[in-house]
Amino acid sequence: MNIIKKFKYYASDINVMVKRNILHAVRNLESLLTTIMLPPFIMLIFVYIFGGVIDVGTANYIDYLFSGIIIISVAFSASIVAVGVNKDVTTGIIDRFRTMNISKSAIFFGHVFASLIRNVISILIIALLAFLIGFDTSATFLDWLLITGMILLFIFSFTWMFVMVSLLAKSPESASGFSMIVVFTSYISSAFVPTDTMPAALRIIAENQPFTHINDTLRALFLGNQVGNSAILAIIWWVVIFIVSFIVTQIIINSRNLR
């Protein structure tokens, strides 16, 4: 009984915080629109400007690029989370929450779920546009389920990683600076071009980082190729990233010494 009540309270707290973040997003329409519109633009630029010269082995560059654009889109939208979380903890509102008898992780679940909603909307826009410019997929219904699950896992734990980093950042500027670094890290992957064209050092990084694993998984599913190890590697990476981020976040927010 007590556990059920606790869980109900927790769910309701998360709900309150999600609503709060949605209101924030709506009142910050400019930054919402830029993060949502940027990835489709990047997609068009790559397809129509670079697409002619990039040889990736598929009939259409968009078929190859699509999964990468999803990754980039998620990476871009993280800057909203970074700034939002950092604002929470560098202004007084966090002190009010911390002196209330509530579970502090609800505050961050609020940011994460709001980010999920934002990302799903922007991925739907990208998908619609991609189909319009000739994206072709051989994914079956089961593949689509897998794709959806993998994307949600990726957004979820990627955003948690950002929550952790933004908690550690001293200012919103440094938090959003870090998000730029991550966006660039996502470029050093198989997102836009095959990794075997890269110099050796970069290639080793590119082939063994979590962005590449999730991207390879999604791409294989879209193209109807063999998924191989990448799916299991992607799941391990992103689940571990979530667990570490969640625990570190909990430690930081509940600590009464780290100020």
Add this chain to the structure above:
Amino acid sequence: MALTKGNEAAIKVRDLTKSYKSLKVLKGISFNVKRGSIFALLGSNGAGKTTAINILSTLLIPNSGSAEIEGFDVVKYPNNVRSKISLTGQYSTVDELLTTRENLTMIGNLLHLSDVKPQVIDLLTRFDLLEDADRPVSTFSGGMKRRLDIAMSLLGNPSVIFLDEPTTGLDPKSRISTWEMIKELASVGITIFLTTQYLEEAEYLADKIAILHDGKIVIEGSVAEIKQIIPTVFVILNLNNKTDTYKALNIFSNKNAQVIEGTNNVKVESNGTIPDISDILKKIEMNNIAADSFEQKKPTLESVFLKIVNNEVE
């Protein structure tokens, strides 16, 4: 962990210390705050007021000593303490992107109140925020933000409220309305712990004042007790010549009369009451001192500390 009722202390603090690395901010402070009273912790910039409030409101752990809120130790039972208190921090603890109503509703929902809507409307009315209920807080003046901040602290019927410098940065009008609000809260039995840099604010609001200086409480007592020890005002006598200056120094030696450097003017301590000031003026007339005018000055906190420290040395 016994439940305390009646007139006992709502806040008990014993030998609390806190350092940031090598900086010793609190060097052992102790005091009690009676249930339903207003307690003012007075101190200048950097005295450690916020540090003390942060420890009492479960944001910080002290290095040593103990603090209890309504019988619960702040270190051992933070969640029990949290369900008794609320904090209005020094820097606004409201969500600037939300409206007044949204802010109040959010806190009400986080407290799992069964009747959030009517409580929010009641607070909006009481705090004169109904007209601006649906405007984002970022468009508010400092005074309105403070009002909302305090209104948010009232949700969930806390028994102890912490207010960290509630009137700093407010214009005189908002300051007075904030004072009235605080008095009203105490009148319904809420215990109020506030910090301030202004002696007059502490005097006006508090049942009990403690002055924090150099990590210690240098003086603690009721307003009446404090007034006996520290001058509430200085009366400055603007004089024309050295003879009068000399006379005034003699007559008012019991009031710590001092020459203001570079002038003939004399500074005299007073408790600020009309009988005391008229006594000073009468003595001037009786002794044929030709004073052009006189003015009253509030003592600065620094001069109060000096006075207290000097008294202790004597």
